[in-house]
Every structure is written in structure tokens, then in C-alpha cells.
Amino acid sequence: xxxxxxxxxxxxxxxxxxxxxxxxxxxxxxxxxxxxxxxxxxxxxxxxxxxxxxxxxxxxxxxxxxxxxxxxxxxxxxxxxxxxxxxxxxxxxxxxxxxxxxxxxxxxxxxxxxxxxxxxxxxxxxxxxxxxxxxxxxxxxxxxxxxxxxxxxxxxxxxxxxxxxxxxxxxxxxxxxxxxxxxxxxxxxxxxxxxxxxxxxxxxxxxxxxxxxxxxxxxxxxxxxxxxxxxxxxxxxxxxxxxxxxxxxxxxxxxxxxxxxxxxxxxxxxxxxxxxxxxxxxxxxxxxxxxxxxxxxxxxxxxxxxxxxxxxxxxxxxxxxxxxxxxxxxxxxxxxxxxxxxxxxxxxxxxxxxxxxxxxxxxxxxxxxxxxxxxxxxxxxxxxxxxxxxxxxxxxxxxxxxxxxxxxxxxxxxxxxxxxxxxxxxxxxxxxxxxxxxxxxxxxxxxxxxxxxxxxxxxxxxxxxxxxxxxxxxxxxxxxxxxxxxxxxxxxxxxxxxxxxxxxxxxxxxxxxxxxxxxxxxxxxxxxxxxxxxxxxxxxxxxxxxxxxxxxxxxxxxxxxxxxxxxxxxxxxxxxxxxxxxxxxxxxxxxxxxxxxxxxxxxxxxxxxxxxxxxxxxxxxxxxxxxxxxxxxxxxxxxxx
Numbered sequence: 001x002x003x004x005x006x007x008x009x010x011x012x013x014x015x016x017x018x019x020x021x022x023x024x025x026x027x028x029x030x031x032x033x034x035x036x037x038x039x040x041x042x043x044x045x046x047x048x049x050x051x052x053x054x055x056x057x058x059x060x061x062x063x064x065x066x067x068x069x070x071x072x073x074x075x076x077x078x079x080x081x082x083x084x085x086x087x088x089x090x091x092x093x094x095x096x097x098x099x100x101x102x103x104x105x106x107x108x109x110x111x112x113x114x115x116x117x118x119x120x121x122x123x124x125x126x127x128x129x130x131x132x133x134x135x136x137x138x139x140x141x142x143x144x145x146x147x148x149x150x151x152x153x154x155x156x157x158x159x160x161x162x163x164x165x166x167x168x169x170x171x172x173x174x175x176x177x178x179x180x181x182x183x184x185x186x187x188x189x190x191x192x193x194x195x196x197x198x199x200x201x202x203x204x205x206x207x208x209x210x211x212x213x214x215x216x217x218x219x220x221x222x223x224x225x226x227x228x229x230x231x232x233x234x235x236x237x238x239x240x241x242x243x244x245x246x247x248x249x250x251x252x253x254x255x256x257x258x259x260x261x262x263x264x265x266x267x268x269x270x271x272x273x274x275x276x277x278x279x280x281x282x283x284x285x286x287x288x289x290x291x292x293x294x295x296x297x298x299x300x301x302x303x304x305x306x307x308x309x310x311x312x313x314x315x316x317x318x319x320x321x322x323x324x325x326x327x328x329x330x331x332x333x334x335x336x337x338x339x340x341x342x343x344x345x346x347x348x349x350x351x352x353x354x355x356x357x358x359x360x361x362x363x364x365x366x367x368x369x370x371x372x373x374x375x376x377x378x379x380x381x382x383x384x385x386x387x388x389x390x391x392x393x394x395x396x397x398x399x400x401x402x403x404x405x406x407x408x409x410x411x412x413x414x415x416x417x418x419x420x421x422x423x424x425x426x427x428x429x430x431x432x433x434x435x436x437x438x439x440x441x442x443x444x445x446x447x448x449x450x451x452x453x454x455x456x457x458x459x460x461x462x463x464x465x466x467x468x469x470x471x472x473x474x475x476x477x478x479x480x481x482x483x484x485x486x487x488x489x490x491x492x493x494x495x496x497x498x499x500x501x502x503x504x505x506x507x508x509x510x511x512x513x514x515x516x517x518x519x520x521x522x523x524x525x526x527x528x529x530x531x532x533x534x535x536x537x538x539x540x541x542x543x544x545x546x547x548x549x550x551x552x553x554x555x556x557x558x559x560x561x562x563x564x565x566x567x568x569x570x571x572x573x574x575x576x577x578x579x580x581x582x583x584x585x586x587x588x589x590x591x592x593x594x595x596x597x598x599x600x601x602x603x604x605x606x607x608x609x610x611x612x613x614x615x616x617x618x619x620x621x622x623x624x625x626x627x628x629x630x631x632x633x634x635x636x637x638x639x640x641x
Contacts, residue, residue, distance in 0.1 A: 021107040022163055023182075023218035028103030029160050030063035035097045036142045036153055038070065042077035042087050043138050058272035058291040062239055062246045064221065084132045094125050094133075097141070097152065104159050112162055119155050178213040178224075187222040190240055191215045193303035194224055197310030204314045204348040206403060211313060228316055236313065243302050247292040247309070253320045255336065257288055262340060263312045267305055269294045314350070315343040322349040325358040329365070329379040330388050338389055342396045351399035355409045360416060361395060368420040381492075383424060394419045431489050431499065432558035438482045438506055439551045445475050445513040446544040446620070452520050453537040457530070465521050472517030479510040498633040505627035506550065512620040513543065519613040526606045535593045536610070539617035542586045546624035549579045553628050557635055572635070579628045586621040590614055 037056060045053040053074050060070055069089065076088045087093065101120065105113045125141075143151045173180050175188060176195035183191065195213065202211055212227045222240040239246040247269075251257040261271055272291040296302035319339065326335035342349055352360070361379075369382055380388040395416045402412035452468050455461030486503045489495070528536075556572035593614045597607050 022166060023216055025104045025107040025163055026160075027064065027218065027221075028100040028106075029156065029163070031065060032097055032100040032104065032156055034059050034063050034065065035093055035100070036156075038073055038093065039087070039133075039138050040142050041074045043085055043135060045074050046077045046079040046085050055272065058246070058293065061293075062248060062291060064241075080132065084134050085138065086132050090133050098125055101152065101156060101159070104156065104163070107166065108159070108162055116155060116159050116162075119150060120152075123150060123152055123155070125152075175215075178215055180215040183215065183217050183222070187215070187217045187240070190222055190303060190306055191224065194238070194306040194310040197307035198226070198313060199310075200307075201311045201314045201346060201348070203404060204346070204350055204400065205317050206350050206354050208317055208350060210317055226310075226313055228313055234316070238306075238309065240302070240306070243296045243299070245294045245296070245302065245305060245309075247290075247294075249290050249292070250287050251290075252287050254288055255323065256316060256319050257290055259319065259336060259340065260312075260316060261290065261292070263315070263343060264292070264294075264308070267294055267308065311346075312343065315339075315348050318350060318353055322353060322357070325353075325361070326392060328358055329361060329392060330385065331380065334380070334385060334389050338392050338396070341393055342400075345397070347397045347400040349396055351403045352396050354403060355399050355412055360399075360413050361392070363413070364395070364417045364420040367417045368424040384430070391420050429558055431486060431493075431495065432554060434482050434486045434489065435503060435506070435554045436551070436558070438479055438486070438503065438510070439547065439554050441475050441479045441482070442506065442510045442513060442620075442624075443544070443547040443551060445472060445510065445517065446540065446547045448472075449513060449516055449520065449617075450537060450540045450544055452517070453533055453540055456520070456524065456528070456533050462524055465524060469518050469521040472514040476510055476514035479507055483507045496634055496637060498630050498637065502627050502630035502634060505623050505630055509543075509547070509550075509620045509623035509627065512616045512623060516540075516543075516613055516616040516620070519609060519616060523606075523609045523613060526603070526609055528606055528610055529600070529602075531596070531600070532593075532602070532606070532610055535589070535596060536613060536617070539586060539589050539593070539614055542582050542589065543617045543620045543624075546579055546582050546586075546621045549575045549582065550624050550627060553579070553631055557631055560635060569635075572632070576628045576632055579625045583621045583625040586618045590618040 034056065037054075037059065041054040041056060045051075055071075056074070057071050060067075073088050073093070078086045080086060098120075105116050108116070140148075141152045144153050144157065146154060173183075175183075175191050176199060178191055178195050180188075180191060198211060198213065205211060210228055213224065215222065215224045217223070220241060224238040224240070226236045226238075228234045228236055234252070235250050237248040239248070249257065249260055251260070261269075269292045272293075294305055296305060323335050323339060326338060330338070339349060365379055365382070378388075379391070382388075383391075398415050398419065399412055402415070403409075448468055448471070452461075452465045455464055483503055487500065490500050490503075552575040553572055556568045556575065560568045560572070594611065597610060602610070
């Protein structure tokens with residue numbers, strides 16, 4: 001735990017590995033650090049009263065101070081004209097600081113204690129009159145900068161280090177890998193629960209150091225500390241009292257701290273606001289602190305929470321490093337989502353870093369993309385964001401399982417390459433998913449038009465047909481959106497012009513069918529005779545048959561590959577021949593309908609609307625045939641050739 005000593009000193013939370021007297025001294029250290037923070041927060045609020053002030057309630061409760069009036073000190077502090085700060089209970093706070101420092105020294109040997117007491121004698125705390133404390137005194141009390149001379153804060157830090165050195169001389173017991181001292185049976189069971197979770201996922205750190213755990217108990221308070229990794233300012237301190245758990249977590253990376261909080265979604269954890277802290281004793285200088293509290297209803301729930309907490313720690317090791325690597329391939333937010341998925345599924349990210357990290361991913365992209373890859377291009381620009389994220393999840397999973405099974409790194413890397421190649425193949429075929437969705441819109445619209453003509457002539461049918469005209473507009477907009485997506489896809493993959501022509505012809509058919517829906521609604525105003533409706537229904541049925549055959553063409557085209565094309569190609573050609581035959585039938589039906597309009601006694605309004613309606617159906621069948629022919633041209637030049 002020596003690598004974490006500085007941040008532990010800052011937190012006042014290493015009550016761990018200590019016998020009773022040391023534990024008491026460290027509780028006192030906890031509290032004096034709180035009072036230092038209280039003085040600083042009170043001063044800062046008085047200097048900037050319009051800025052939201054720090055809420056130290058969670059820290060107060062964590063260090064076992066029950067005085068609720070302390071929560072009112074910060075908002076009630078005011079600055080006077082002399083530059084002093086009128087702090088409620090100021091004399092009492094200063095008295096407690098002195099008292100708690102004395103409590104810290106109780107566990108030290110006489111010689112050490114005398115040395116600290118001598119330093120304290122030179123740092124007298126004047127008794128403020130009516131709670132007014134000079135700003136210079138607050139700065140002198142709380143300063144951790146040794147260049148400014150000695151201070152109470154520096155004395156406290158040095159005393160804490162002396163206590164830490166004393167800890168190393170104390171023999172401890174081991175429970176499931178945790179170094180412990182003085183635990184009751186209840187606390188032993190709780191530590192065992194924590195370590196059960198930790199040990200379940202600890203393998204996922206692989207060769208990385210970290211996860212050292214220590215625990216002690218004092219006056220019913222169980223304290224657990226985990227060193228996480230190797231970063232000085234990265235520490236987890238857990239306090240358990242009765243059925244309540246208080247988590248104190250420090251980190252230098254705000255995104256990772258937010259990620260850590262997200263790992264407890266299934267538990268009712270209340271988090272205090274994240275605070276930014278400064279420490280001269282840390283190499284980083286700045287760090288952030290978050291405090292969470294969970295209260296269980298029963299002991300089993302408490303142990304389940306501790307097990308979950310222990311199992312999540314491994315996913316923090318090298319987290320920021322992996323996040324930066326993933327951002328080379330996907331967006332910032334998506335990278336965090338991928339890491340969250342890997343943690344939730346107990347795969348983690350350390351395995352992928354072990355086998356090469358971003359180099360392995362880059363090699364896979366180069367292998368799969370080939371000539372598609374341009375310098376600086378991100379993976380989610382080559383394939384969709386969803387497919388890119390899915391591949392990265394697969395890579396994390398393959399690496400984790402592979403290393404746990406002791407498979408060779410080369411084999412794991414090859415499997416990752418193959419998986420991405422498959423993703424590229426799926427993305428290549430995504431255009432046919434778009435085409436299928438577009439063709440389905442045309443089919444649904446044609447089927448609705450057939451039904452509309454069946455309903456023509458009755459009162460209930462009129463309302464249904466009027467709604468169809470509105471629905472048709474919505475369908476046509478959806479088709480246009482799909483066409484735009486297809487255009488983007490075709491441009492991104494530099495696909496042949498014939499594929500774009502196929503989709504544009506298919507969209508022309510939908511446009512004609514949408515126009516037909518509007519004309520059927522208008523036709524109701526002219527009360528067309530039943531024979532006209534019957535002939536129009538025949539044309540509508542031909543348009544529906546065309547839409548059905550185009551769907552078959554799309555399905556066959558999506559499955560045709562260089563290695564196995566015969567059956568699918570035969571089926572495609574059969575569907576295309578049917579399309580062409582239907583178009584000829586539609587031409588004949590249109591000519592026959594036009595003759596009928598001239599031979600029958602129809603008024604001018606009927607002739608105008610019915611002629612346009614029949615033409616829309618026939619034009620739709622033409623467009624579907626042209627779409628099928630364009631798709632055939634694509635297959636011949638791109639797939640079969």
C-alpha cells in the first residue's frame with residue numbers, strides 16, 4: 001500500500017491494518033481533515049456568495065461526526081470589511097482541530113509524539129473573538145505547501161505518515177487475499193463477501209499489478225481499502241457501519257469517475273456531488289473525490305452489494321488508456337458505452353491491451369477494409385457506428401476469453417481480424433437491407449390500394465380511403481428517407497451507378513403509388529361506375545404483383561455470393577422475367593381501360609381522374625421493371641463478373 005500513501009493521507013481513510021490505538025488515531029485524522037476542508041469551504045463561500053457552495057455532509061457522516069450544525073457553517077459564513085471571516089462556531093471548530101491533532105499523536109512513541117508537540121507549540125491557534133477568523137490564519141492552518149513554512153496541515157500529514165510507518169510493523173491476518181486486523185465475525189463475513197466479488201473478476205487484470213485490499217474494524221466501523229492500480233491518486237475506501245456502506249473514491253480522470261458511478265445502476269446508491277481537490281503531496285496535484293452511500297434492508301443485501309462493489313474494481317484499471325485507444329475507431333461517447341458493456345458482461349478491457357490494444361484493432365481494420373481504407377479514416381466512417389461498436393465489443397470479448405483459455409495471442413488476433421472482415425461483409429450487404437425496407441413500403445402501399453378499390457362505393461369505405469391518402473404521404477416520405485440513406489451508402493462505398501439506378505426506379509414506383517392513393521380519394525367525388533372500379537382493381541393487383549416480385553429480386557441479390565450463386569441467380573432471373581411479364585400485362589390492361597373510357601358514357605370528370613389513376617398504376621409497374629433490370633446490371637458487373 002506504500003504507493004498509495006499520499007492519497008490515503010489526503011483522504012484520512014487508511015484506518016486499515018491498524019490495531020485499536022492506531023485506528024482511533026486515524027479516526028481523529030479523518031475528522032481533522034474534515035475541519036480543514038470546512039474552514040476552506042467557509043472562506044470560499046464568503047468570498048463568492050453567489051457561487052454554489054461545497055456540501056460536506058457526506059464527508060462529515062463518513063468520518064463519524066454527528067453534529068448536524070456543522071452542515072450550516074459554510075452557508076452562514078460572512079466576510080467583514082477587515083478581511084476576516086465570521087464563521088459560526090469558529091472557536092469550537094479551532095478547539096476541535098487542536099483536540100483531534102492530539103488524538104492522532106496518541107498512538108506514537110514518546111519521542112515521535114514530543115517532536116510533533118514541539119512543532120505544534122510554535123503554531124498557536126489564537127481564540128477568535130465572536131467567531132471572526134482572519135483569512136491569513138485560515139490559509140496558514142490549511143496550507144500544505146512546505147515552501148510557505150510549517151502549518152497545522154503539514155503537521156497532520158507528517159503525523160499521518162508516521163502512523164502509516166507504524167502500521168507496516170503490525171502483523172495481520174489474511175482473509176481471501178485481504179490483509180485484515182481486529183475484525184468481528186460480522187465484519188469478517190462482510191470482507192469475505194467483498195473479496196468474493198473481487199476475486200471473481202480479478203483474473204481480468206491479467207499481468208497488471210493492483211487490487212491489494214486491507215481492512216480493519218474500530219468501534220463497530222469496518223473499513224476496507226483497495227489500491228485499484230498504480231496511480232497515486234486512485235484509491236477506494238469503503239466504510240461499513242450497521243447496514244450502511246459509504247464509498248469514498250478518488251480519481252484524476254473525471255470520465256472514469258463518472259463511469260465508476262454508472263457501475264451501480266441496479267443498486268440504490270446516493271452520490272454526493274463530485275468535488276475537485278488539490279494536494280501538494282501528490283504528483284498530479286489535482287484529483288477528484290466522490291462519495292456514495294448505500295443502505296441495505298438486510299444483511300444479505302449488504303453482502304451482495306459489497307460483492308458487486310469488489311467485482312467492479314478491476315474494470316477501472318487502465319480504463320482511461322483503453323478509452324483513448326477506442327476513440328481512434330469510434331466516438332467518445334460510444335467508446336465509453338463499449339467499455340460499460342464490457343464491464344457489465346465481465347469481459348473487461350485489459351485483455352485487449354495485453355495482446356496489443358489499438359495496434360491489433362488497426363491491423364484488423366486494414367485487413368478487412370483493404371482499398372476502402374483512407375488515411376485518418378475512423379472505423380465508424382467505414383461501417384456504421386452500430387457495427388463498429390459491435391465489432392469492438394466482439395474484440396474485447398474474444399481477447400478476454402482467449403487469454404483466460406491461454407490461447408496464443410496470434411490466434412486471438414487472427415480471430416479478431418476475421419470477425420471484422422465479417423462485419424465489413426455485413427456492411428457491404430446493408431444496402432440490400434435498405435432496399436428491402438424500401439420495397440416493403442411499395443408493397444404495403446400497393447396492397448392498400450387494392451383494398452381501397454374493394455372498399456370504393458360505400459360510406460365506410462370513403463373514410464378509409466381518405467385516410468389512405470394521408471398514409472400514402474407518410475409512406476412516400478419514409479421511402480425518400482431510405483433513398484437518401486442508400487445514396488449515402490453508395491457514395492461511401494463507391495458502389496456502381498447501376499445500384500443507385502435500381503433504388504431510384506424503385507422510389508419512382510413508390511411515388512406513383514402515392515399519387516394513386518391521392519387519385520383514388522379524388523375518384524370518390526366522381527362516383528365511378530363498378531366496371532371502372534373492377535378494371536382499376538386489376539391494374540392495382542398488377543402493381544402489387546410487381547412489388548412482390550421486386551422483393552424477391554432484392555432477397556436473391558442479397559444472398560448471391562461469388563462462391564454460391566447458381567440457385568439464387570436462377571431465382572432472381574425468374575422473378576425478373578415475371579416483372580417484365582407483369583409490365584406487359586399492365587400495358588395491355590391500360591390500353592383496354594382507355595378504350596373502355598371512350599366507349600362508355602362517362603362524364604368528363606370521371607374520365608380525367610380515372611385516366612390519371614390508371615396511368616399511375618401502369619407507370620408503377622414500368623418503374624418496378626426498370627428497377628429489376630438495373631439490379632440485374634449491378635449483379636452482373638459487380639458480383640458475377
